[in-house]
Amino acid sequence: MRLEDLLPSPEPVRFVAADGTETPAPAGHVRPSDELLVEAHRRMVLGRRFDTQATALTKQGRLAVYPSSRGQEACQIAAVLALRDDDWLFPTYRDSVALVARGLDPAEVLTLLRGDWHCGYDPAAVKVAPQCTPLATQTIHAVGLAEALRRKGEDGVVLALIGDGGTSEGDFHEALNFAAVRRAPVVFFIQNNGYAISVPLAQQTAAPALAYKGVGYGVVSEQVDGNDLLAVLSVLTTAVQHARSGRGPYLVEAHTYRMEAHTNADDATRYRDEAEVTRWAAADPLARLQTYLRHRGLIDDEAVRTAEDEAEAFAAEVRTKLNADVVADPRTLFDHVFAEPTAQLVEQRAQLVAELDAGEA
Template identity: 55%
Template structure:
């Protein structure tokens, strides 16, 4: 059920929802099941690290692609989100050092994946991010301060998941994939036109929840796109110590779904691949897996020392593949980006950074009774008793302080 150039995707959208996808592909194209399910021989790349568009019929070590080029408006929106996302990453890292945030897992270098994940979805679709996907959450329309509330150590997520169709960011690996599959299953049972994008990293593919989510989605033929951001390290564990599969996209075939590999620093290719994946899923192709090859430029979090497990030369090699500089060159050469537009985008990015600084510097009133307020819809007798005990203790403390004055 591949969506790549190596294995023609034409005709997939005409397949009846309940038809066997493998049998349909073999019948229409006369190809083997293996060719039908496996990802392209080479990752999909449309704009190279120098910002040059690769011709569709280019030959060589990385052949061309069959994906249509995203529209200019979509590319300009994506570039703006890239610039804003980079500024957010750098600002949040500074806020952690200033003590205004408890922790921040930066996605510096991975912004192309973040932006494409948000832009490929429609308003009624759902996105389930990882803890590193704050830029994607913002690109989905969540207020920047609300998106970062969880990283300042607050007890709640900061935003309404239902309003934005964005799952809560959380630390446990891969649990969000099960939530994503559940939402997709419910939407299918209700007859809703909903596609779910489930995000994870390379380390998550080693978790049992990853297997359970993909297997369930495939068996029940659900409209889920599993988007794996392969940034080469599960904290300090390199990919070579996690899996010996040809690629993480190859794991899809074991579940009966198509897999694809894409340059995770090429936002043009990401948009093209994910846009088509969403289209196929919406039209009944079932789940798909997309692996984006990218790199985490900064430490896992502010508590991590990445110099202990990777060389500076490796980081420098990936710095040359930066998604923002690549996109800036491409858009400038096409006449879509000039100094005036760039200045406007940088001004917006700085405004978001200012909003974050101001919003995360405000003291948040603490209500101790909030510990009990949202545990259950209807408080249990035990919770009521504990709440009353705390209220009594706080009242006695307040009276004692007043008497001492």
């Protein structure tokens, strides 16, 4: 493959400016359909309300921690819409909005952050890997599953979400190299929100953009305005089609911003100033999409109210489910350690059951 075929665009791909006005169509990129954009808007409204509700649940003691993705909704929703139902998604801990947009039960999504289970849903049933807390380890798992799909002759694609901080981890680079050599059908989607907790991008890399990190491994790469839903969806759709057609992996970097702190346990004012947050607020992805859709006559006040009403009802459902106390059964500690329990686990479980039975007698 020629070097020029690997290089990302010199500037991030963009269809819509920060003020919601349409810009000249980028060469080689196709604008998503109107129907898909309207659906993306609906899911973004719902996703933002879910994110706000989850943040409130941490203050009420119903969640142990919550990493907000407010400001990154264009990335989260586009990642889901670019995939088929039989494709796989490998999320990080910050990608709960993407999981909800894919149709997973919000209570099951938040189980990890509540501290009840490492994963509250069946990954095989929904084609979504467990949300990954260690940085970049999910990228290697994603490549492994993508390679399995390739060997089986299936045309499924794996999309691995990763933050900018994760690209500094060795696992990320090993995943890129293996995926390129094996021509695995995997898309690496970097949500560059400016900070790895409190470490700014300039202290992580001297590269002109994270998208260039794919070039050295022979991975086709692109960068995109991560707050422009049209651009993110267009680029990710191209990346998924590339991987599905057998041409190997694809890397996409989205330039976006984390509007809230790293988690509810973080004080973001210690490492960034309010002026920076205000500048990025003017490029809000939801407001940008709404303005664009209004200008084109694709939505109106009634459509926005309908989406917001649906989101409020969804938030109420989330509150109801999370306000219910969990009934924990100690016996389940042994259920998912190994596919076939070892002799030691069988013995330990029997001892626990005996103690529980004695206590209930």
